[in-house]
Structures are given as C-alpha cells and as structure tokens.
Amino acid sequence: MGFNFTKWHGAGNDFVLVNGFTETILDFEKTAIAVCNRNFGIGADGLVIISPSEIADFKMRIFNSDGSEAEMCGNVTRCVARYVYENKLTEKTKIELETKAGIIRPEIIFENGIFNQVKVDMGEPILSGALIPVIGFGNNRIINEKILVDTIEYNMTCVSMGNPHCVIFVDDMKKINLNSIGPKLEVHKSFPKKINVEFAEIKNEHHIRMRVWERGAGITLACGTGSCATLVAAVLNNKTERKATLELDGGNLIIEWADNNHVYMSGPAQEVFHGVYL
Template sequence: MQFTKWHGLGNDFVIVNGMKEHIADYQKQALAICDRNFGIGADGLVVLLPSAIADFKMRIFNSDGSEADMCGNATRCVARYLYENGLINKTVITLDTLAGIITPELVFKDGVLQTVKVNMGEPRLRPVEIPVVGSYEEPIVNMPLTVEGETFTITCVSMGNPHCVIFVNDISKINIAHIGPKIETHSLFPKKTNVEFIQVLNRQTIRMRVWERGAGITKACGTGASAALVASVLNKHTDRQATVKLDGGDLLIEWADNNHIYKSGPAVEVFRGEYLL
C-alpha cells in the first residue's frame, strides 16, 4: 500500500489515497500502521475517498482504531497533499467529514505557500450537541468538575468533536498523562472528550497542551486550539483572535464575526513509502 507521512506542528498522520489503495479493515489497519514500534508510527490514519457532496471525503482513524469526526491538523495536511499531488487544481477545497463540510484554503504569496487556512465552521455550545450528559440548557462555561478529589473548572465546546477546556495557572505542573484519560472517559461525556489545558499568557496568546480522545498526548490539535480560543473568549480571557502555542508550534485562530472559526498553520510532508499489509 502506497502512503505518505505528514504532520501539522508534530501532530502526524499517514495519508492513503483510498481511491487507489484498498484497506479491508480501517480500524485494524490504523492500529497497526500508527504503532510507533511495529508500524509507520502516527497519531492517525487518514483515508481519502470520493464524495458526492464535496471535492473529497476524508476519514480519520485515531491510533487506537477509533474514528474521529474531524481533525484540523489532518485537514491542513490533506489540502496540501491533494494540491501538490495534482488531485485538485483549486486552492480552496471542500472535504466531506463526519463533522460536515470543512473548507481548507492554501494561501500563497509570490507563488510560495505561506500557510493553510481552514474554515473550521461554527462552534457548538449547546450541551446536547457536544454531547454532555445531564439536563444542561445553557452553555457549560467555567463549571466545576471533580476528578479523583481534584476540582477543575471546565468549559465545553464542540468543533464537530467534543472538547473540555480547562484553564490553569501553570501548565507545566499538570500531569496530563494521568488526569487526561480520567477526564476523557468521565461519565459526563458519553462519547468521551478531548481535553485541553490552557495557560493564558496575554489577550492575544495562550499556551495549550492536549490529551486527544483516542490518541493521548499529541503535540498539536487543530480542533482543540479552536475550542480553546472559543473558551478563552467566553471566559473573557482573550480577544477573538489569538496565537495558540502548542508543543509542536503555533497556530493562529480567529473567531470571526460570521461565527466561524478560522485556523491557520503549516502542513509538512515527511516521507513517502510502501507499507506491507
């Protein structure tokens, strides 16, 4: 099977052209391919397929075999992959995902690619849409959640996938590997959740570390960064445009007047190869 390996700020993916390559069991192959010792190694497997409603269909499988609704970093990588491999000649691309139609744009200056900007759509704040268990009617903003005797204040956002955003004073003191999976699988979240820990640096800058649903600690998360900005604005910590500093680098996130989130950042191809199924 021919594949190509990409990353967006260290959040890495194996991309496969599903219109040429056949994968019998996506979940099983994601587990094998993403294994960093016995496979290629990645946070996720991305399969590109035909779509009746968009330019292409994008399916994303986490390293634990579960299917993700959407992934912002994978979207940037896919957009550049499609353009540079001649699969599309447009710089604005539509992708059919489980979270709906996502529209990445390749931004050039003097013929050189500067960044990939993704319209992430509108944030969903109604608890039933995230989803969150309980009879909550209003958005969950700065609500206490106790996990193993420790109380966190959480803000919940969906960017097509669920996010639980937590503001902390010192992000370096958070044991993400321990507390991340506890919150991910908390009974409050029937479909589990991504967990973002945020330290506010100033009105235009936040520091974020993430425990991704189905993948664990990753160096970046595009939907997470988008949810983090939404939560920061709702909690009056930042302006509607800010730089999100992740372990793998920086993303520029804007919550525009049309209520859509726009995310800009890099996408890098690492290598190509043939995976022996």
C-alpha cells in the same frame, strides 16, 4: 495487502495519508492500530483515507491510533488540502472536504508563489451541552463549570468543533500532569462519547499556551479542533480577544473566532516521507 502512503504532520500532529482513489484497505480499525504503532508500524497519531465524495471535492475519514474513528481533525485537514493539491488531485486552492462533522473548507495560502500555510474555515462552534454532548446541562452552555476527578475539582468550559472538547484554564501549565489527568477526563461519566481535553494557560490577550489529551490518541503535539475550542472557551470566559496565537507542543496555530461566528485556523502542513506499507 500492502498500500502506498504518505506521512504528514501539522505542527507535530502526524498522520499517515492514503489515497483511496488508488489504494485499498479492507479493515480500517485494525490497519490504523498497526500503522500508527510507533515501534512496529509507521508511527502516527492517525490514519487518514482520502476518497471520492458525492457532496464535496473529497471525502476524508480519520482513524485514531486506537482504531476509533474521529469526526474531524483540524491539523489533518490542512495536510490533506496540501496533499491533494500538490499531488495534482485538484487544481483548486479552496477545497471542500466531506467529514463526519460536515463539510470543512481549507484554503491553501501562497506568498510570492511559495506555499505559506493553510487556512481552514472550521465552521461554527457548538455550545449546547446536549449537542457537545455533556450530561447534566441540557441545552445550556457549559462555561467555567465544576468537574471532579480524583477528589480534585477543575473548572471546565466545553465546546464542540464537530468533536467534543473540555477546556480547563490553569495558572501554570508545568504543574499539570497530563499523562495522569488526561485519560481520566477522557472517559469521565459526564462525557457519553468521551472527550478531548485541553489545558490552557493564558499568556496575554493574544497568546495562549495549550496542551492536549486527544480522545483515542492520548497526548499529541498539536490539535487543530482543540485549539479552536480553546480560543472559543477563552473568549467565553473573557480571557482573550477573538484572535490569538495558540502555542502548542509542536508549534503555533493562529485561531480567530470571526464576527460571522465561524472559527478560522491557520497553520503549517508538511510532508515528511512516503513509502509502501507491506
């Protein structure tokens, strides 16, 4: 059975959006694997189903390119917010989205009547090792702790933004072979639910260069929750101010860890094309 879709990206992190109000997908895992294949499918980092919610304006389910379901994704949140507004599924510019990580609140920002960006209240970071989860730390924070991979020792800071992240600060991003180390860290025995991996190079107190290996998707051009986790980790390690530009492979995001303990993410959301998947 075919379905209509729209392809979107947020700073290069790309997704196939499906309107669950009108379209039917019977097997999400199998469909995500097929649709996200860049040679034989549409090509994307994830498949996203937008459907009715009993507790928010919309419900958003996210399936990675390997078929696994993600709790949350910051970049697709911006895309979904703009999608539902521009396709007249809502007249609201401040929207509530139900996710597996809870209610997420994006706001569409206009400048002189023209779309500018989407700002998302990503909620409060989770810093308890047991809740991220990371084995061996109890409820303690995991800040600049050692982790061993292939006889190489790294210093990690772990944060959950509704999904788990391991942030490693490096002096020179060019020396990191993300294709090699990313998948090994993702499935490291310390992480019972696997983990997203961010390598970050501090440029200055307001600028971080970051690359990401996403759990279930591999290297992606951007990661919204990963950017939030990286800014939080940088603050915890006294490396940056509480607001900074995150420079990603696919573009920039503005992240702020505000005084109310919520993390805010601002960035682009762009439709690429739409069509019918047969």
